[in-house]
Amino acid sequence: MCGFVGIWNKSGQPVSRDLEAMTGTFCHRGPDDADVAEIGHVALGFRRLKIIDLSPRGRQPMFNEDATLAMVFNGEIYNYKPLRQELIEKGHDFRSDADSEVVLHLYEEEGMDCVKKLRGMFAFCIYDKKKDLFFGARDRFGIKPLFYTETDSTFALASESKAFLNLPDFTARVNEAALPHYLTFQYVPEPETMFAGVYKIPPAHTFIWQNGKLSLFRYWQPTFNPQEDVPFEEFLEGTREIMRESVKLHTQADVPLGAFLSGGIDSTVIVGLLRELGPVSTFSVGYEDEDYSELNEARESATYLETDHHEYRIPPGEFWNYLPQLVWHFDDPVADPAAISLFFVAKMASKNITVTLSGEGADEVFGGYGIYRESQALRPLSGLPRPLLKAAHSLMPGFLPGKNYVRRASTPIEERYFGNAYIFNEVEKAQLLKQKNFPPATVITAPFYKEAADYDDVQKMQYIDIHTWMTGDILVKADKMTMANSLELRVPYLDHHVFEFASTIPTKYKIKDQMTKITLRQAFADLVPPSAVNRPKRGFPVPTRAWLRGPLAKDVASLLSDPALGQYFNLDYIKKLLEDHKAGRADNSRKLWTLVIFALWRLKFLD
16 A cells, blocks of 8 residues: 655656655655656656565566566555466566566556456556556546646646645646535545546546547446346355455455454454454444444444454544544545544554455445435335426425425436435525536436436446445545555455446345345344344444534634635525524534535645
8 A cells, every 4th residue: 555646747858846745745655665766757756555565675666677667556456466477477577576566567468458357456657668658547446546637847646636736837726616516425526626627537447648648448337237036045145255255355465454343234244254264453433422433333243253352432622633634634625524433443543453454335335325225215106297296295384294205206316316425405505605607416427327327226326326425435535544544444345346246136135124235234144243234324423413513613613704715605604504503403514514624625725
């Protein structure tokens, strides 16, 4: 696990940039080693967190045998051993035992198609001296980040966009076109970022930079292929087999390894499978308010599975004091309060281990979010004409129970589901934002709904989340909050072989009545504590609702009254959000938190 930069000087002259300063901005990603390589008009910089082959032979930038290729790589390749053996048999000479070197030689052998053979999480850049080009890729789900920008003099790539602040002709500015979408989703949907002129290489894409042009190529597409006639028992057995294989592959490391453990089924299954392989350390965090803490449930699972368990309770003061630092680590504003919990559990774990396994992706892959039950809940009204439902909704008094139910039943899924986070609607954004005539949130989701047109509603929601919520929120906070603490996080549910198997499971075996992830739960019912099998998802809940009315209210009000925010927002509207929340007239905690994170981001990067 590492961080890197790649610089291309458009003038053809040697790169006159301080690469050590650029990589120094993310030294937390690689505290163990650092190096740079200057190759004519190209320069590559690297920071290393040693995981596999701890010797100097694993140092990057890494070169091939005749130094015509140079590579920087971030991630892990879980099938590197068989690939390495195949390449040795074809005559390739390896200088290290590092998994990253496999990518370099595989590119020599396969060219752009090399990524199709990789099983893992990765972002990398190869300078091909003979062809005078950058070639690189990002993994299938976007587990590892990769940013790029272009200025008058430079094309640059980096693992963290804050590195670009060291480019002399780069100016940090708010991407105002992305701001309305941030307010909807609580993150900036890819490929945009909140920095104007900075973008992300999309997941499952390779890229080439050559002759002053960036070209992107998709190499993998997640698709759902439900096998309706396959017996349930076969899905149970297949889930056990593929998850055991994935977890075992994800344990490859030459450093101590453990796992995060919440109270839910996802992380508990991972820990249970790790325990089949040997002793394991587990880590959990929570809060004093028991309504927002899973420490008891996590402790119960740890006791049942006999792990070496560690836990920590986060006080509100410490939470607030660390928040500016977390925003800096994020690069982009990501207003998911659960990021705080992830930061603190990573901080605790990094004192004991260097690699952790976690349960991200299980909900998107196996159908776990509570909202996925919605289409089943709306079924009683699904046969009624939509105009009739709309008319009924308009006639119902606002206080009448069921009005929202009728509204959702009368609204096509394409217009009501934008992913797991939907913070400000279009009317609210119009009241809040200074800018007008911004595009609706549907411009982000419509292309994905078009691709998912033949799926049922649950599969459509999974597809939307895989392409938006998971890449923009779940995996960003997983990477940034763990790497902030020099800890590598691995996600066995997002092995693409796991997804390709899970995509064959019909919806009837994912969702039924109040239960989600039926196949995953039942497949490991004999492995995990009985109480964990049917426990609803909570996912590191955070008591922001109460804190914004209590210990954090004054600090938040002061932050959000900053006149500089008036450039973007209607401050009177923000004041009303604060007052209504504090008085208990509304729960505006998610809206306020979204504004808090943007305000802190602006202070960190623009001031």
